[in-house]
Amino acid sequence: MRYRSVSAPMKLVLLGTGGYYPTPHRQTACVMLPEIGVVLDAGTGMYRLGDYLQTDHLDIFLTHAHLDHIAGLTYLINILPPEVLAQTTIHGEAAKLNAVQDHLFADAIFPVAPTFKFKPLDGPRALHPTGRLTYFPLAHPGGSIGFRLDWPDRSLAYVTDTTATTNSPYADAIRGVDLLLHEAYFADDSQNMAAKTGHSALSAVALLASEVQPRQLVLVHLDPVRDIDAEVQLMKQVFPNMCLAKDGEEFEF
Ligand SMILES: [Zn+2]
Ligand SMILES: [Zn+2]
Known part of the structure; x- marks a missing residue:
């Protein structure tokens, strides 16, 4: 039997459980650990993030840059208070972060430049x-x-x-x-x-x-x-x- 600590459990919320495109029942990929301000992927489920926000900072880790995993990055300016937005970092492989910055946040695609940070993954993160x-x-x-x-x-x-x-x-x-x-x-x-x-x-x-x-x-x-x-x-x-x-x-x- 595997050892289980008696420390308090950590909460995980599924903000989006679908792939490809959103439906009334499934938004696209987004998972949140609200107590520590960690988000995995930034699909359309991101629009629900404000309901669960518990931290003054966010770290968003991207698996890759296909649209169903990044569209929600364009929602953050409306969802997050400015002080949280200023302490939000997007993590992912360098080539994927470059693609997000060059294309998703190009003037022709989205009108407002991001104020959050991008940080390429270069090893394990604490x-x-x-x-x-x-x-x-x-x-x-x-x-x-x-x-x-x-x-x-x-x-x-x-x-x-x-x-x-x-x-x-x-x-x-x-x-x-x-x-x-x-x-x-x-x-x-x-x-x-x-x-x-x-x-x-x-x-x-x-x-x-x-x-x-x-x-x-x-x-x-x-x-x-x-x-x-x-x-x-x-x-x-x-x-x-x-x-x-x-x-x-x-x-x-
Ligand atoms: Zn996908
Ligand atoms: Zn994909």
């Missing part, structure tokens, strides 16, 4: 109070990265926009985390599309989870139109402790 964020490469058109966040008594991994396989190169990086957020954009009748578009089919994610044994698996970056709830129930034979994410859902870990 997390409040005694944690560490590390990242690892994912196979996806244009490239993406996954994140692992560790504290002495808890851990979290966020893996989206990649094709899961058994023996995935990143399996060791996510092994044994308490909470694994992993994309599952496609049902299993679309395995070819999953490989072609750099996304994951549900059964491959379930098999990977059975290999790396997170305490809990939450499926994110879901198809905006197709409901895979029945498929998820079947796949619980492969990995029992998994669920489909819902926008607004909160987890403690």
Whole structure:
């Protein structure tokens, strides 16, 4: 049995659980740890961030710069008080941050220049109070990265926009985390599309989870139109402790 500390659990809020484009039920990728001011990805779910803001600063980590992961950066000027905006930093691979600055915030695309900072990732980042964020490469058109966040008594991994396989190169990086957020954009009748578009089919994610044994698996970056709830129930034979994410859902870990 894995050791669990008696310290208070940390809260995680799913601000957006869809991929590609938003629907009334799913905004696109955005995950928040409100107590420490950390946000993973900046999709359209970002518009909900103001409801959960608890810190005077924010650190937003981008997996990559596809639109469904960055559109919400243009909302921040309206969502955040100026003093928080001045203490907000966007972290990501240098090439992705350059693309955001050159294109998303070009005059022709968005009228207001960002006042938050951009800081290329150049190694692990410290997390409040005694944690560490590390990242690892994912196979996806244009490239993406996954994140692992560790504290002495808890851990979290966020893996989206990649094709899961058994023996995935990143399996060791996510092994044994308490909470694994992993994309599952496609049902299993679309395995070819999953490989072609750099996304994951549900059964491959379930098999990977059975290999790396997170305490809990939450499926994110879901198809905006197709409901895979029945498929998820079947796949619980492969990995029992998994669920489909819902926008607004909160987890403690
Ligand atoms: Zn995406
Ligand atoms: Zn992508």
